[in-house]
Each structure stands twice: as structure tokens, then as C-alpha cells.
Amino acid sequence: MKTIHKIIVPVSLGALAYLAFHSYSVGIPRGAVAVKDFDIKKYLGRWYEIARFDYKFEKNMDNVTAEYLEKSDGTIRVVNKGYNYLKKVWEESIGEAKFVKNITEARLKVSFFKPFWAGYNVIDIDEEYQYALVTGSSLKYLWILSRTTTIPESIRQRFIEKAKRIGYNTNDLIWVKHN
Numbered sequence: 001m002k003t004i005h006k007i008i009v010p011v012s013l014g015a016l017a018y019l020a021f022h023s024y025s026v027g028i029p030r031g032a033v034a035v036k037d038f039d040i041k042k043y044l045g046r047w048y049e050i051a052r053f054d055y056k057f058e059k060n061m062d063n064v065t066a067e068y069l070e071k072s073d074g075t076i077r078v079v080n081k082g083y084n085y086l087k088k089v090w091e092e093s094i095g096e097a098k099f100v101k102n103i104t105e106a107r108l109k110v111s112f113f114k115p116f117w118a119g120y121n122v123i124d125i126d127e128e129y130q131y132a133l134v135t136g137s138s139l140k141y142l143w144i145l146s147r148t149t150t151i152p153e154s155i156r157q158r159f160i161e162k163a164k165r166i167g168y169n170t171n172d173l174i175w176v177k178h179n
Helices: 002-023 153-166
Strands: 045-052 061-070 076-084 089-099 107-113 116-125 131-135 142-146
Touching (some): 076 107, 116 153, 131 153, 142 153
Antiparallel strands (some): 061 076, 076 089, 089 107, 116 131, 131 142
16 A cells, blocks of 8 residues: 555656646747737737637637637636537637736736636737737647638738748648638
């Protein structure tokens, strides 16, 4: 019995440490730089997901939107919504976002299940805040967002090229349908 405890306790502590470390992983991929002089007021509102990787939490989803609303405490309410075309139901997730450091740098952390946080980094955005390229903490997470259900080809190419330079495999992007 003592032998089992000698194995289980360190393994359990190691697993907890691993989960704790990764639950607070709010970094930014090497080579990516968050937008400076970021204006959260201009970023708030509804965004349409134009492209993403195939995430378990968005599996079989079309018509995906993200809405960002400022709360009185300065945090951001996040409402993600999409239509699961296999189940034929709308699904919604509500979370919270906070700035990692300075509110003028587009590095945030987002949580849909506290105390677990993930990185949310706006690495490119047009002057009018109509189109955004967003990364997570690693090369596993990438989104192209738009204020409308389409995106100009020039912006699409700009975002794709930037993502490739950072190391993303953009061939794996799923182009989201909006209908």
C-alpha cells in the first residue's frame, strides 16, 4: 500500500501542476505580436467567425459569432454562438475576458470555465476595426473575424500570409459558412 502511495501522490501532484500551468497559459505564439494602441471600445460588439481550425468546442458549427460586451467591472463578457448543423441546434457559450497587462495591448485571457484561462491575442486588425486576426497561446489556435459574414480577398490574403510567417498551417483552416 505504501508503494502505491509513493507512486500515486507524486503522479497526482505532477498532473495537478501540469493542469494548473496549462490552465493559465495565456501566452502568445513565438513570432506573433499583439496589436499596440488597441482600442477595446472599438473592438466591442459582434464579430462573425470567417475561419478557424477544427476545434472540439466548435465541431460541426456554422454561423458562428462572438459578441464582446464591456461589464461595469472593466472585464469583457464574451458570448460565442453557433449552429450545430448535425444536431440542428444553436449552441452558446458565455465567458469572460481580461487584459493580460496593458489595456492598449491586444493581449487578453479568456475563460469559459473558471479557473481555466486561455490566451486571446489580436495580432492584426484594420484601422476601422472591421477585420481581425486572432491567435491563442499556441499555433493550435487561430481565428479570422469580420464584422460582416464576408471578408475582402486582400484582407484574407494579408491575414493568411501573416499566419504562415508565424508558423501556422493555414491549409487546415475551416472556412465557416454563414447562411
